[in-house]
Amino acid sequence: MTEAFEEHRNLLFAVAYRMLGSAADAEDAVQDAWLRWSSADRSDVSDPRAYLVRITTNVALDRLRSAKARRETYVGPWLPEPMLTSPDVAEEAELSESVSMAMLVVLETLSPLERAVFVLREVFGYPYAEIAEALDRSEASVRQLGTRARKHVEARRPRFEAGGAQRRRATERFLEAVVGGDVNRLLEALAPDVALWTDGGGKVRAARRVIHGADKVGRWIAGIMGKPYQGVDPADMRMRRVDLNGEPALVVDGPDRPLSTITLDFDDQGLVRAIHVVANPDKLRALAVGRRLPM
Known part of the structure; x- marks a missing residue:
């Protein structure tokens, strides 16, 4: 049995x-x-x-x-x-x-x-x-x-033909723009109709509604760059690239725990068409212990 x-x-x-x-x-x-x-x-x-x-x-x-x-x-x-x-x-x-x-x-x-x-x-x-x-x-x-x-x-859910390697390169470009604080470079990586979803579950700071449009999304990201989050100073944060849910993704780590995940969805030009940020601590437990999804 x-x-x-x-x-x-x-x-x-x-x-x-x-x-x-x-x-x-x-x-x-x-x-x-x-x-x-x-x-x-x-x-x-x-x-x-x-x-x-x-x-x-x-x-x-x-x-x-x-x-x-x-x-x-x-x-x-x-x-x-x-x-x-x-x-x-x-x-x-x-x-x-x-x-x-x-x-x-x-x-x-x-x-x-x-x-x-x-x-x-x-x-x-x-x-x-x-x-x-x-x-x-x-x-x-x-x-x-x-x-x-x-x-x-x-x-x-339109299907685009961007392969894994192309998505990884696009993820790296987005990461470099965010870490470098280059807003213009960030905007160049975003599709005009990009949508940003942030899930804090009411437990940590996050946008209460989906944000639409490259300008608004770019300004939101620029507004949080270089600022403390969840009591963690920017100097104590690090960003790393991982694979989440079958896609190249980013994790923002604090000294002792992951603070958020960032997954990106791309159009057929390699531009970011959707950004999903999960920061609700309840949803980061599997990540914190390194559990992998059986496919």
């Missing part, structure tokens, strides 16, 4: 994380799945993998429905919890796309059922018949949910 569960634990976490956008919630969902698995009558279970994915998906659905209500009262923009990934994941376009910060933000706009169908079908390639059985829905209704979800995602 334990061996069967542990064999599929990474898959279950990967499904739950894409469903919930939170490492902590995904781990809780996997733990709930374990409790249900360990207490269930498994005598007629011929495919433990399918059975466990079904349990985890439904647990995540229940958690997502309650999370939706909580996020409506969240202070400022809500962003997913960033997680470390291996550098080579960025070269696998489909895989890295499915956990990118920009994609997870788009998935937040789907209904819980649409999100479940999209994740199982588009990310993990499950047949509609299996998804219908897992969700206790008709195959026709699941197909309809899948079509609606895919169209919604495609309309809000």
Whole structure:
């Protein structure tokens, strides 16, 4: 029983994380799945993998429905919890796309059922018949949910052909502009319609609304450069490049903890079209302990 569960634990976490956008919630969902698995009558279970994915998906659905209500009262923009990934994941376009910060933000706009169908079908390639059985829905209704979800995602998440190497170079240019305090160089790196999301969760200083436009975003970044943050003096901060959610990203560290993460989304010209800053300390715990996202 334990061996069967542990064999599929990474898959279950990967499904739950894409469903919930939170490492902590995904781990809780996997733990709930374990409790249900360990207490269930498994005598007629011929495919433990399918059975466990079904349990985890439904647990995540229940958690997502309650999370939706909580996020409506969240202070400022809500962003997913960033997680470390291996550098080579960025070269696998489909895989890295499915956990990118920009994609997870788009998935937040789907209904819980649409999100479940999209994740199982588009990310993990499950047949509609299996998804219908897992969700206790008709195959026709699941197909309809899948079509609606895919169209919604495609309309809000344009696909660009910038490869991992190009994204890394663009990330380095952005980093150099920020560290160097060169506002003009920073503006040159931003797309005209760039959007800046900052998630402090009401616990640390952050913008309460999404900021749009290169000029406003540039001025916001320039306004915080060289100033203390979360009680840490700029001289005690350092910025490093890592891979988060399948993409090159930046982490701002204090002396004893990460202060924020910065993930960038680029257009086909290599300009930054979206910046996602996560500074809510509750969402930096996985990063602080170096936990990696199983893909």
